[in-house]
Amino acid sequence: xxxxxxxxxxxxxxxxxxxxxxxxxxxxxxxxxxxxxxxxxxxxxxxxxxxxxxxxxxxxxxxxxxxxxxxxxxxxxxxxxxxxxxxxxxxxxxxxxxxxxxxxxxxxxxxxxxxxxxxxxxxxxxxxxxxxxxxxxxxxxxxxxxxxxxxxxxxxxxxxxxxx
Amino acid sequence: xxxxxxxxxxxxxxxxxxxxxxxxxxxxxxxxxxxxxxxxxxxxxxxxxxxxxxxxxxxxxxxxxxxxxxxxxxxxxxxxxxxxxxxxxxxxxxxxxxxxxxxxxxxxxxxxxxxxxxxxxxxxxxxxxxxxxxxxxxxxxxxxxxxxxxxxxxxxxxxxxxxxxxxxxxxxxxxxxxxxxxxxxxxxxxxxxxxxxxxxxxxxxxxxxxxxxxxxxxxxxxxxxxxxxxxxxxxxxxxxxxxxxxxxxxxxxxxxxxxxxxxxxxxxxxxxxxxxxxxxxxxxxxxxxxxxxxxxxxxxxxxxxxxxxxxxxxxxxxxxxxxxxxxxxxxxxxxxxxxxxxxxxxxxxxxxxxxxxxxxxxxxxxxxxxxxxxxxxxxxxxxxxxx
Numbered sequence: 347x348x349x350x351x352x353x354x355x356x357x358x359x360x361x362x363x364x365x366x367x368x369x370x371x372x373x374x375x376x377x378x379x380x381x382x383x384x385x386x387x388x389x390x391x392x393x394x395x396x397x398x399x400x401x402x403x404x405x406x407x408x409x410x411x412x413x414x415x416x417x418x419x420x421x422x423x424x425x426x427x428x429x430x431x432x433x434x435x436x437x438x439x440x441x442x443x444x445x446x447x448x449x450x451x452x453x454x455x456x457x458x459x460x461x462x463x464x465x466x467x468x469x470x471x472x473x474x475x476x477x478x479x480x481x482x483x484x485x486x487x488x489x490x491x492x493x494x495x496x497x498x499x500x501x502x503x504x505x506x507x508x509x510x
Numbered sequence: 511x512x513x514x515x516x517x518x519x520x521x522x523x524x525x526x527x528x529x530x531x532x533x534x535x536x537x538x539x540x541x542x543x544x545x546x547x548x549x550x551x552x553x554x555x556x557x558x559x560x561x562x563x564x565x566x567x568x569x570x571x572x573x574x575x576x577x578x579x580x581x582x583x584x585x586x587x588x589x590x591x592x593x594x595x596x597x598x599x600x601x602x603x604x605x606x607x608x609x610x611x612x613x614x615x616x617x618x619x620x621x622x623x624x625x626x627x628x629x630x631x632x633x634x635x636x637x638x639x640x641x642x643x644x645x646x647x648x649x650x651x652x653x654x655x656x657x658x659x660x661x662x663x664x665x666x667x668x669x670x671x672x673x674x675x676x677x678x679x680x681x682x683x684x685x686x687x688x689x690x691x692x693x694x695x696x697x698x699x700x701x702x703x704x705x706x707x708x709x710x711x712x713x714x715x716x717x718x719x720x721x722x723x724x725x726x727x728x729x730x731x732x733x734x735x736x737x738x739x740x741x742x743x744x745x746x747x748x749x750x751x752x753x754x755x756x757x758x759x760x761x762x763x764x765x766x767x768x769x770x771x772x773x774x775x776x777x778x779x780x781x782x783x784x785x786x787x788x789x790x791x792x793x794x795x796x797x798x799x800x801x802x803x804x805x806x807x808x809x810x811x812x813x814x815x816x817x818x819x820x821x822x823x824x825x826x827x828x829x830x831x832x833x834x835x836x837x838x839x840x841x842x843x844x845x846x847x848x849x850x851x852x853x854x855x856x857x858x859x860x861x862x863x864x865x866x867x868x869x870x871x872x873x874x875x876x877x878x879x880x881x882x883x884x885x886x887x888x889x890x891x892x893x894x895x896x897x
Contacts, residue, residue, distance in 0.1 A: 414538035448527030
């Protein structure tokens with residue numbers, strides 16, 4: 347993690363949320379146990395999603411500056427979006443087959459702003475790789491992952507609230 | 511689902527999510543750039559207000575109501591001392607015109623000095639036999655410390671009074687009781703503890719061999735490790751006076767881990783407040799989603815705290831990583847003050863323009879500590895942008 351940190355614009359605690367948290371959130375946002383079959387049937391592309399994440403991470407600094415949103419406040423916003431998305435995954439009748447969804451976009455901007463492009467690319471790659479590595483569709487496990495996402499998103503939100 | 515329909519659905523989801531986030535959660539933080547000229551102008555305007563509205567006896571209009579064009583009853587010496595402090599800080603920063611109203615206000619304050627044993631206190635206006643607020647003496651001591659030729663004898667008397675009111679565990683009494691001749695136990699002010707610590711730290715800067723730092727250290731240990739819980743403050747106090755104290759303490763020693771952690775926590779609380787406050791515009795929608803803009807005193811105190819912590823973080827190795835972001839947040843806070851100060855054109859809308867030009871209004875009223883905290887905050891940011 348120390349080696350990756352050198353590529354980040356600002357990765358010193360207490361100024362940023364942990365990169366491990368972002369990695370975990372990319373895994374939960376992809377939610378392979380819940381979404382794998384739907385993604386496969388729809389032919390959604392992990393590669394295009396990954397490229398989209400990198401693009402957002404690249405522009406995260408200028409974009410958030412242009413929108414006059416500080417990094418901690420964007421962390422709060424991302425936390426809310428991730429909680430909402432997890433609630434939809436928990437309660438929705440249909441599984442959303444799209445990979446490049448707003449919550450992954452919010453997370454890409456947050457991770458990019460806090461840690462830089464390369465760590466974001468790595469975190470997203472780990473999350474998207476679970477689609478290939480986790481081969482069993484399981485709604486109960488998918489719901490458990492969504493619940494975990496709520497907990498992790500609240501941590502991210504609180505990190506943004508109590509940040510400098 | 512067909513690709514085209516899925517794509518449209520995705521675009522709609524993105525648009526709705528982006529709009530919702532922008533409108534309700536990630537509202538813009540209005541942090542305009544502040545300049546040396548804009549800060550100096552704002553400070554000059556407050557000094558002009560303090561000069562214009564000061565009575566012959568050295569008092570100001572404590573709280574002015576623009577609706578009734580009247581003075582709201584009451585006058586507290588702690589805030590009188592606070593405004594002297596801001597004016598003396600301005601004088602020390604080269605704003606010489608601040609010294610005239612400050613000296614007249616000093617003369618008024620000296621009418622209420624209480625001498626007992628070996629100490630001196632700033633007593634009460636209305637009822638000399640009632641318990642004495644510690645805060646008035648603390649702020650006046652801090653104010654005197656900024657004078658070009660400080661009255662060290664009076665300052666020592668005030669410092670001894672403050673020291674008498676610091677308990678063995680480092681907590682600070684809110685009042686000293688003339689009936690018992692003791693500090694009143696079990697009653698604490700959210701402000702006086704930090705004010706006392708800071709005032710004694712200023713005393714130590716001017717008299718470094720007299721041991722005032724030991725009292726400061728005792729108070730800081732208490733504040734950093736147990737105060738909020740012991741005194742029942744929830745949420746924890748974003749204590750800007752303690753921030754000031756950090757700015758002084760770091761001139762003579764480094765902070766230990768608990769003290770540095772506490773300084774960072776205060777910075778985080780102040781940052782949270784200013785990141786939220788900077789989203790408020792007082793439009794109907796902003797009031798609905800973010801509430802009314804805070805008092806000038808409130809935003810001023812945030813600015814003071816961030817400025818003082820910036821100062822401390824420039825010296826202390828444990829805080830160094832926070833230096834740049836504290837500077838940014840302090841400048842954002844100052845931007846709120848600059849945007850909200852009543853200028854000459856806006857003042858003409860009121861019955862008595864001279865009473866409001868240079869002030870910060872809230873619900874049509876301004877109180878002297880609005881100008882006190884705002885001026886002190888702006889002075890701190892002047893230091894930041896000038897390196």
